[in-house]
Amino acid sequence: MNELQDVAGARAPLVVLAGNPNSGKSTLFNRLTGGSARTGNYPGVTVESSIGVMKVGEGSAELVDLPGTYSLVARTLEERLTLSAVLGLEGLARPDVVAVCADATVLSRSLYLLLQLQELGVPVVLILTMVDQAEGLLPEPGILESLLRCPVVRVVARDGLGLDETRQALSRAIDAGPPPPVWRWAPGEDLREAIELARVALPPTWPASDALGLWALMSWTPEGEEDAVGALTPELQQAMERLALHPSDIDDEAIGARYAWLDAEVLPLLQGQADRSFTEKLDRVLIHPVAGFAVFLVVMGLLFQGLFAWSDPAIGAIEMLFGWLGGLAEGALPAGILTDLLVEGVIGGVGGVIVFLPQILLLFLILGLLEDSGYLARVAYLMDRIMRSMGLNGRAFVPMLSGFACAVPAIMATRSMPRERDRILTMMVVPLMTCSARLPVYTLIIGSLFVGSTWVQSGLLLAMYAFSVLTALVTAWVLSKTLLKAQPTPLVLELPTYRWPRLRDVATMMWRRTKEFLKDAGTVILGCTIVLWGLLSFPANVPTTIDYPAAIAAASSEEQVQDLENALASEQLAGSYAGQVGQFIEPAIEPLGFDWKIGVGLIGAFAAREVFVSTMGVVYSVGDSVDEEDAGLRARMMEERRADGSSVYTPLTGLSLLVFFALAAQCMSTLAVVKRETGGWKWPVFMTVYMTALAWGASFLVYQGGRLLGFQ
Amino acid sequence: MVLRAPAFESDSGAPSLAGTPLRTPVTISSVGGERGFRRRLLELGLLPGTQVEIIRVAPLGDPMEISLRGSRLSIRREEAAQVRIKPVDPPARPA
Numbered sequence: 001m002n003e004l005q006d007v008a009g010a011r012a013p014l015v016v017l018a019g020n021p022n023s024g025k026s027t028l029f030n031r032l033t034g035g036s037a038r039t040g041n042y043p044g045v046t047v048e049s050s051i052g053v054m055k056v057g058e059g060s061a062e063l064v065d066l067p068g069t070y071s072l073v074a075r076t077l078e079e080r081l082t083l084s085a086v087l088g089l090e091g092l093a094r095p096d097v098v099a100v101c102a103d104a105t106v107l108s109r110s111l112y113l114l115l116q117l118q119e120l121g122v123p124v125v126l127i128l129t130m131v132d133q134a135e136g137l138l139p140e141p142g143i144l145e146s147l148l149r150c151p152v153v154r155v156v157a158r159d160g161l162g163l164d165e166t167r168q169a170l171s172r173a174i175d176a177g178p179p180p181p182v183w184r185w186a187p188g189e190d191l192r193e194a195i196e197l198a199r200v201a202l203p204p205t206w207p208a209s210d211a212l213g214l215w216a217l218m219s220w221t222p223e224g225e226e227d228a229v230g231a232l233t234p235e236l237q238q239a240m241e242r243l244a245l246h247p248s249d250i251d252d253e254a255i256g257a258r259y260a261w262l263d264a265e266v267l268p269l270l271q272g273q274a275d276r277s278f279t280e281k282l283d284r285v286l287i288h289p290v291a292g293f294a295v296f297l298v299v300m301g302l303l304f305q306g307l308f309a310w311s312d313p314a315i316g317a318i319e320m321l322f323g324w325l326g327g328l329a330e331g332a333l334p335a336g337i338l339t340d341l342l343v344e345g346v347i348g349g350v351g352g353v354i355v356f357l358p359q360i361l362l363l364f365l366i367l368g369l370l371e372d373s374g375y376l377a378r379v380a381y382l383m384d385r386i387m388r389s390m391g392l393n394g395r396a397f398v399p400m401l402s403g404f405a406c407a408v409p410a411i412m413a414t415r416s417m418p419r420e421r422d423r424i425l426t427m428m429v430v431p432l433m434t435c436s437a438r439l440p441v442y443t444l445i446i447g448s449l450f451v452g453s454t455w456v457q458s459g460l461l462l463a464m465y466a467f468s469v470l471t472a473l474v475t476a477w478v479l480s481k482t483l484l485k486a487q488p489t490p491l492v493l494e495l496p497t498y499r500w501p502r503l504r505d506v507a508t509m510m511w512r513r514t515k516e517f518l519k520d521a522g523t524v525i526l527g528c529t530i531v532l533w534g535l536l537s538f539p540a541n542v543p544t545t546i547d548y549p550a551a552i553a554a555a556s557s558e559e560q561v562q563d564l565e566n567a568l569a570s571e572q573l574a575g576s577y578a579g580q581v582g583q584f585i586e587p588a589i590e591p592l593g594f595d596w597k598i599g600v601g602l603i604g605a606f607a608a609r610e611v612f613v614s615t616m617g618v619v620y621s622v623g624d625s626v627d628e629e630d631a632g633l634r635a636r637m638m639e640e641r642r643a644d645g646s647s648v649y650t651p652l653t654g655l656s657l658l659v660f661f662a663l664a665a666q667c668m669s670t671l672a673v674v675k676r677e678t679g680g681w682k683w684p685v686f687m688t689v690y691m692t693a694l695a696w697g698a699s700f701l702v703y704q705g706g707r708l709l710g711f712q
Numbered sequence: 713m714v715l716r717a718p719a720f721e722s723d724s725g726a727p728s729l730a731g732t733p734l735r736t737p738v739t740i741s742s743v744g745g746e747r748g749f750r751r752r753l754l755e756l757g758l759l760p761g762t763q764v765e766i767i768r769v770a771p772l773g774d775p776m777e778i779s780l781r782g783s784r785l786s787i788r789r790e791e792a793a794q795v796r797i798k799p800v801d802p803p804a805r806p807a
């Protein structure tokens with residue numbers, strides 16, 4: 001992971017930032033690294049880490065921000081990451097110093113991690129954060145240093161105070177080298193024997209220390225290969241099985257002894273408690289059963305409204321801009337395949353990526369403000385009970401809500417959830433929420449097929465929204481019981497003190513997330529756009545029913561020319577690869593009430609759901625600039641006949657199509673971000689498969705069920 | 713697997729943190745539950761002998777915010793149910 005090299009070719013120092021969640025680690029990291037940070041993935045896990053460069057002493061060091069954790073003891077591979085990162089195991093570079101971030105207002109709990117690190121003999125520097133809120137709480141400088149036997153620095157990261165002292169302390173620690181292990185308690189005889197058993201069975205590449213032996217003893221669980229320890233070596237597995245001590249006794253002894261030391265030595269030094277009076281007062285309203293939920297509804301309503309409405313002008317502007325660019329190119333360049341590629345593939349594709357930026361930026365702005373102020377933790381607190389009954393995490397609420405606007409930023413927002421399993425579960429169901437791209441399709445279908453009563457129309461639309469929420473929750477529940485079973489681990493929700501959000505930190509985060517989206521997801525979307533363009537445009541010279549060039553030349557009016565051009569486009573589409581695929585899949589979608597023309601529309605919808613409308617416009621030769629309100633398109637659709645003379649578009653077909661659109665995975669951009677956030681193709685593929693199967697099945701039930709009941 | 717029985721008593725009949733009234737300091741007597749689950753609670757400071765107090769409960773009864781060792785933590789009801797308590801032992805440690 002360490003990629004910095006100075007001129008002489010020696011590796012630049014590596015500093016790793018560890019600490020509890022909510023300890024102010026990220027803010028400190030941002031301040032120390034400035035804008036140089038980027039995100040990286042540790043191999044094998046979807047855990048994100050941030051890597052940046054910081055000035056240290058005369059030179060620079062690489063700074064890596066590890067995920068927050070309370071302890072090094074691990075149940076899963078993901079949890080084992082911190083251990084590997086601080087010791088330099090499993091191919092990771094060994095850090096020169098581990099900076100431990102500790103919230104000064106909750107010192108005892110924060111120091112538990114420090115004790116573990118010192119037992120392992122890891123060189124540490126303790127950084128006390130948020131010291132402005134611990135006024136008068138902390139002992140004189142120097143007292144903690146001598147007690148804890150490591151350098152101690154005090155910072156207020158948000159204000160940028162104490163950063164120079166931090167750099168100096170880290171620099172000195174890097175030069176000082178690793179200290180001997182520090183144990184503040186002595187294991188009893190039985191535990192010592194057990195530690196010895198474990199120590200000799202550790203993997204050969206690991207340091208053979210007592211502390212690691214103890215770690216293995218505490219991390220091991222008898223079930224599953226997913227656990228962090230059993231998978232290590234068979235010798236370790238056997239050693240665990242020969243233990244005379246009960247695992248709970250090991251935990252009691254080790255954890256009890258560490259806290260006994262903290263209680264005896266550290267607690268007496270702290271004078272009083274942190275001042276939470278402002279937070280207390282505010283929470284009396286914000287977590288109040290009635291007032292709290294009222295405020296919550298207002299805030300979420302604003303978020304919702306923002307994502308739906310406030311980003312519209314910007315989205316419209318971007319679409320216009322790229323449309324204009326495309327028009328420019330088309331006018332300036334000779335007609336032909338390459339121009340088409342440039343205009344519809346490249347310019348259209350890039351536009352299709354950039355168009356997401358307003359919503360992404362807005363969502364992360366709001367999310368950043370809510371998180372930084374401390375309110376987001378209250379949202380998770382309020383929603384936890386409800387969400388958990390569905391198998392979801394309380395923190396999944398905001399991503400799910402955002403899914404009503406667009407799944408792409410919503411999926412990106414799942415990164416705030418600490419556990420991989422929760423993140424993935426949420427990502428899998430967010431696309432089921434009715435995103436705004438489905439609305440044009442719903443409007444077209446409902447508007448064409450359910451004419452007459454506006455009550456029926458709005459009722460149906462509302463039903464679609466309710467249906468999507470219901471499906472999302474049920475699917476989450478099913479997945480949580482099957483594929484994505486949760487470990488029964490206590491998930492702690494900390495309610496941090498309220499603070500004024502720092503725009504600078506929020507802006508840094510917004511910028512980083514946007515960069516990642518453009519680089520990782522953007523390339524996939526662009527690629528897919530070009531492929532789809534190819535499918536829809538080739539083969540280029542489709543045999544046509546009439547000689548179109550001649551007919552157009554002989555045409556007597558603009559309208560006639562337009563009609564002929566539309567008809568030509570329709571025939572070309574029918575003969576294209578996309579058209580051929582549409583005809584190929586027709587047998588598969590016939591039981592759903594669809595024909596091959598709808599099939600082509602479904603293929604086009606893969607680019608973005610609303611493209612279904614314009615694709616249908618081309619298929620039915622009314623041109624591709626129609627929208628869902630277009631009377632011409634609707635009329636044409638109603639005229640469509642099957643081979644046996646019956647209408648293609650009946651209310652039943654419409655219902656089937658609605659259900660299909662509600663459930664099918666039809667957005668390449670969504671798949672692109674899922675790929676980015678999960679670090680691979682496994683989950684996007686799973687999502688596509690399960691959603692398409694669900695869509696097909698539901699559509700089938702609706703259509704065939706309706707037929708059985710006597711509807712057409 | 714050859715194991716001795718755990719040294720702590722799993723007294724599932726004893727009162728738990730989940731049923732404790734608000735703002736009543738109590739002492740933890742034992743912590744139950746599956747190994748990994750239990751260990752996490754211990755590592756957060758919920759150890760036998762620790763004094764805790766429930767500060768507030770979320771509107772739907774879950775989670776609950778508790779105070780221990782001079783700081784705050786929110787845990788779920790099902791986790792609190794595994795923490796067995798008894799009345800405070802004097803002399804009291806700060807909660």
